Amino acid sequence: MIRDITIGQYYKAKSVIHKLDPRLKLVCTLLFLISLFLTRSVMTYLLATLWLIIVIKTSKVPFRFVIRGLKAIVILLLVTALLNLFMLKGGDVIVRIGKLTITESGLATTIYLAIRLIYLIIGSSLMTLTTTPTALTDGIEALLGPLKRIHVPVHEIAMMMSIALRFIPILLEETDKIMKAQLARGADFENGNIFHRVKGMVPILVPLFVSAFRRANDLALAMEARCYHGGDGRTRMKPLHYQKRDYIAYAVMGLYMVLSFCGGRWLPLHFWVF
Amino acid sequence: MSTIELSHVSYSYDKDHPEDTTIEDVSFTVEQGELVGLIGQTGSGKSTLIQHLNGLLKATEGDIRYGGTSIYTPKYDLQGLRFEVGLVFQYPEYQLFETSVIADVSYGPKNQGCSPEEARERAIEALGLVGIGEDLFEKSPFDLSGGQKRRVAIAGVLAMHPHVLILDEPAAGLDPEGREEFLSQIRQIHDRTGMTVILVSHSMEDVARFVDRLLVMNRGKLLMDGTPREIFSKTEEMNQIGLFVPQVTYLVQELAKQGMPVGDQTVLTVEEAAEAIARALK
Numbered sequence: 001m002i003r004d005i006t007i008g009q010y011y012k013a014k015s016v017i018h019k020l021d022p023r024l025k026l027v028c029t030l031l032f033l034i035s036l037f038l039t040r041s042v043m044t045y046l047l048a049t050l051w052l053i054i055v056i057k058t059s060k061v062p063f064r065f066v067i068r069g070l071k072a073i074v075i076l077l078l079v080t081a082l083l084n085l086f087m088l089k090g091g092d093v094i095v096r097i098g099k100l101t102i103t104e105s106g107l108a109t110t111i112y113l114a115i116r117l118i119y120l121i122i123g124s125s126l127m128t129l130t131t132t133p134t135a136l137t138d139g140i141e142a143l144l145g146p147l148k149r150i151h152v153p154v155h156e157i158a159m160m161m162s163i164a165l166r167f168i169p170i171l172l173e174e175t176d177k178i179m180k181a182q183l184a185r186g187a188d189f190e191n192g193n194i195f196h197r198v199k200g201m202v203p204i205l206v207p208l209f210v211s212a213f214r215r216a217n218d219l220a221l222a223m224e225a226r227c228y229h230g231g232d233g234r235t236r237m238k239p240l241h242y243q244k245r246d247y248i249a250y251a252v253m254g255l256y257m258v259l260s261f262c263g264g265r266w267l268p269l270h271f272w273v274f
Numbered sequence: 275m276s277t278i279e280l281s282h283v284s285y286s287y288d289k290d291h292p293e294d295t296t297i298e299d300v301s302f303t304v305e306q307g308e309l310v311g312l313i314g315q316t317g318s319g320k321s322t323l324i325q326h327l328n329g330l331l332k333a334t335e336g337d338i339r340y341g342g343t344s345i346y347t348p349k350y351d352l353q354g355l356r357f358e359v360g361l362v363f364q365y366p367e368y369q370l371f372e373t374s375v376i377a378d379v380s381y382g383p384k385n386q387g388c389s390p391e392e393a394r395e396r397a398i399e400a401l402g403l404v405g406i407g408e409d410l411f412e413k414s415p416f417d418l419s420g421g422q423k424r425r426v427a428i429a430g431v432l433a434m435h436p437h438v439l440i441l442d443e444p445a446a447g448l449d450p451e452g453r454e455e456f457l458s459q460i461r462q463i464h465d466r467t468g469m470t471v472i473l474v475s476h477s478m479e480d481v482a483r484f485v486d487r488l489l490v491m492n493r494g495k496l497l498m499d500g501t502p503r504e505i506f507s508k509t510e511e512m513n514q515i516g517l518f519v520p521q522v523t524y525l526v527q528e529l530a531k532q533g534m535p536v537g538d539q540t541v542l543t544v545e546e547a548a549e550a551i552a553r554a555l556k
Contacts, residue, residue, distance in 0.1 A: 180330050181369040184361040185430060186353055186385030203381065206371035210416065 011129045017059035018130045021246045022139030028253045029127045035257055036116050036123075039264025047260050048119055052126075061129050069125035070118060077117055084110045137162040142240055155231025163219070171212060178207045276341050276358060276437035276470060278304045278327060283336035285322060296322045297333070298494040304472065306437070309464050311481035311502070312474045314491030315516045320474050321364065323491065324440050327472075328352075328359040357386050360436030364443045366427035370415040375406065375426050378415050382434040393433075400433035401426070403463050421452055432463070438470040439463075445480055457484050479520045482506065482542050490517070507540040522547045529554075 017025075036048060056066055070077075084106060091104030128136070141158035148154050179189070182203045189200050285297040296319045304310055314320045325331040326338060329345050329352040338345050345355055363369070372378035379397035380390075388396065401411065404425040410418065415426055424444070431439065444460065445453040457473075461484045464471045475481045481488070482502045490498040490505060492515040498505050505512070506519040509527060526541040529551070536550040 177363065178369055180325065181363045181366065183330060184328060184356055184363070185369075185382040186357055186434065188353065188385065203369075203371045207369050210371075211368055 010132050011061045011065050013060040013130075015058055015060040015130070016245060017055060017126075019243075019245065020130075020249055021240055021242055022131050022135040023142050023240060024242070024246045024249055025127050025131055026136075026139050026143055028249070029124055031253060031257055032123045033120055035260045036119055038261055040112055041264035043263035044260050045115055045119075047256070047263060051256055052119065052122055055126055059126060059130050061126070065129060066122055066125055069121050073117065073121060077114060080117075081110050081114050084113055133165040134162055137165070138236075138240060155234070159231075167212075167215070170215070171208065174211055175204065175208055178204050178211075276306050277339075278359070278438065278470075279339040280326075281337050281339075283323075283326060283333045283338060285326065285331060285333050285335075296494050297326075299336070300491075300494075300496045301336075302489060302496060302499055304438075304470060306470055307468050308487060309461070309471045309485050310473065311485035311488045312472055312491065313476060313478055313481060313488060313517060316476055318491040319494040320476075320491050321442055322494075324361060324442060324472065324474060327438070327440060328356045328361045330356075330361070353385075357382075357434050358436055359438040359440065360431040360434055362428050362431050362439070362441045362444065364446060365424075366430075367420065367423035369430075370423060370427060373414060374412050375401070375415050375418070376411040378426060379429045379433050382430055386434060396433040396435065397429070400429040403432055403466075404429045405459065421448060421456075424448075424456075436469065438472070440472040440474070442474045443476070444473065445475070445477075453480060457481075460484065476517075478506070478512070478517055482520055490515075502542055503540045506542060526550060 032048075032051070035044065038044065056063065085102055086100050086106065088106035088109050089101075089103050090106065093101050093103055094107060095102040131139070137158045140161070141154055144152070144154045144157075179187075183189075187200060187203055189197065189204075192200070280303070281301050283297060283300045287296060300323060312320050312324070322331065326333055327340075329350075332346070340355060340359065343350070345352070370378050372381065376394065376397050379400055380393040383393035383396045384390070398411070406422065406425050406429065410422065415423060418426065428441070428444070441460065445456055448456060457480060460471065460473065463469070473481050473485060485502065488498070488500060488502050488505045489496060490512075497515065498508070498511075506523050509519055509524070512519055520542060522544050523541055526536050526547050530536050534551075535554045537553070539550070541547045541550055
């Protein structure tokens with residue numbers, strides 16, 4: 001039943017991208033997203049396309065996994081694209097359908113918007129596909145480290161994130177068990193009106209919550225028994241260390257940013273001449 | 275009649291990888307009123323197998339017939355089957371959810387369409403069977419002790435008046451005394467109600483004395499089917515699949531090897547062993 005659902009979309013493979021430091025991947029993803037919004041030039045987007053192709057190739061993640069993230073935003077993408085297409089006025093009118101008109105700037109904005117959104121999703125998917133959730137939380141904790149100075153509980157936030165991630169499969173399995181147990185007692189989750197169905201969830205939710213609290217209690221006790229006392233002075237079993245490849249990756253990323261920005265500025269090949 | 279017949283049942287979790295099947299070509303028949311033990315090591319497929327018997331899992335191959343009708347015939351009433359074949363999962367205490375013990379036990383009968391009064395009556399009867407006193411009826415199930423919770427959960431299935439009762443590791447996590455008491459209580463319930471009972475366990479010591487027939491599973495296959503005595507005489511074979519016969523059986527076998535005339539009957543309990551040794555010493 002529930003066993004089929006997979007959470008987190010990490011794709012296991014052996015590639016340089018997978019091995020890179022999670023901090024680097026977080027920073028680079030952020031930079032890539034910024035680069036998409038810096039300029040409106042064909043050069044920038046050509047470069048971004050080339051960049052994505054190279055990263056996907058080296059990451060060894062199959063293309064269909066990369067674009068899977070797009071499914072979730074198809075509707076959002078269509079609605080915003082259509083709104084932009086018909087609502088934005090500027091430049092010459094290209095097409096006229098009754099009262100609706102498509103203008104030059106409307107069309108251009110729509111194209112930019114679609115490309116930006118799609119690349120944005122692909123770019124961030126690539127990060128989550130090549131980084132384990134644990135590495136990701138470690139990376140976030142390290143990057144947000146400076147915020148500790150202003151008393152942001154960075155370690156606690158990261159710890160909560162990793163515990164939550166760790167518990168997702170456990171709780172799913174638990175839900176599966178409880179559902180089966182209640183089915184064995186004649187529960188019916190599929191038929192009846194909405195009220196009937198919501199009421200039918202009670203026999204699942206109550207035991208699930210009880211068990212979640214029990215597990216939380218056990219875990220807290222186990223952590224305290226191992227002298228866990230928060231992040232202060234805590235050392236790691238696998239501390240994050242930048243390797244040579246990470247510095248190279250940073251350099252490549254820097255080069256990409258410069259090219260993207262300069263290319264967009266000095267070679268302003270727009271789709272249309274505005 | 276509530277005979278359960280399995281013929282060539284196979285099941286694999288992943289349809290794309292039929293090579294790692296969890297159940298492989300299992301066939302057996304359990305007649306009405308039998309008390310059967312299903313044993314096997316952890317991961318041998320016991321729990322997966324029993325979920326087929328009330329239609330929670332669908333066999334990828336093979337057929338299961340209940341009372342002569344295949345449960346895989348189109349539009350078969352699976353919910354109805356679940357009332358007839360009561361399945362108590364491992365650690366059933368974690369499925370309790372109601373505000374009072376009696377309301378929780380009434381959940382099954384209510385799903386069956388019983389009136390509130392009838393559901394309550396059945397609940398009281400079932401709680402009596404498992405030995406939960408009236409003083410606990412209105413308590414919250416979450417305030418009970420572990421053993422009491424488990425009894426209440428089993429009562430929740432018994433209250434549906436199933437013809438077949440399947441218990442997955444009913445004694446897991448109980449102390450030795452509790453196990454003993456609990457299992458003999460299940461035997462009593464079986465004797466009193468004439469229900470078919472299938473007891474699933476990984477511990478031979480637990481089930482051996484309470485059942486009339488043993489089914490032994492290993493790696494998803496049914497390895498042996500016979501009386502406990504027949505099966506325990508094959509000590510070596512059992513050891514090979516990581517199942518151990520009761521210690522007293524080993525002891526008497528060892529004594530026989532050393533030349534003590536303890537007879538050639540396989541001994542199952544301490545009492546039988548004592549008798550056999552006494553006879554030999556006379």
